[in-house]
Amino acid sequence: MATALRNRATAVVIRDRKVLLVNHTGESQEFSMHGDGIIEDGELPIIADARELYEETGLRPTRIEYLLTYDTSIHKQVAFRIEAEGEVEIEPGEISAFVWWDQKEKLPMYSHVRGILEAMK
Numbered sequence: 001m002a003t004a005l006r007n008r009a010t011a012v013v014i015r016d017r018k019v020l021l022v023n024h025t026g027e028s029q030e031f032s033m034h035g036d037g038i039i040e041d042g043e044l045p046i047i048a049d050a051r052e053l054y055e056e057t058g059l060r061p062t063r064i065e066y067l068l069t070y071d072t073s074i075h076k077q078v079a080f081r082i083e084a085e086g087e088v089e090i091e092p093g094e095i096s097a098f099v100w101w102d103q104k105e106k107l108p109m110y111s112h113v114r115g116i117l118e119a120m121k
Contacts, residue, residue: 008075008077009035009046010032010035010078010079011079011082012116013053014081015100017103020034020099021034021098021100022034022056024094030110031113034052035048035049035052035053046064046066057091057098058088059085060086062084065081072115103117
């Protein structure tokens with residue numbers, strides 16, 4: 001019997017051609033796009049993404065658009081491009097590090113990050 005994929009809302013936040021990547025506290029050293037949090041029961045993915053982005057980074061979404069849905073072996077990543085105001089202020093205990101990635105520098109990251117960025121092209 002196939003296991004159902006877990007739904008995740010994923011924020012693709014780009015500024016000055018750089019993508020916001022975060023490292024969640026207590027996880028591996030790999031970076032991911034923000035918002036790989038679980039969508040709460042009855043919550044729309046777009047709302048989950050905006051909520052998580054603000055709660056964990058302090059960035060205030062000003063525009064959100066659906067990009068794509070990207071399936072991995074265990075997750076269904078519903079990705080949104082988000083324009084946001086403010087500076088990143090990470091929430092202690094949730095995020096241990098963040099980077100505005102130029103898409104050239106070598107960083108340890110989950111495979112879905114590159115997959116989503118490639119699918120956007």
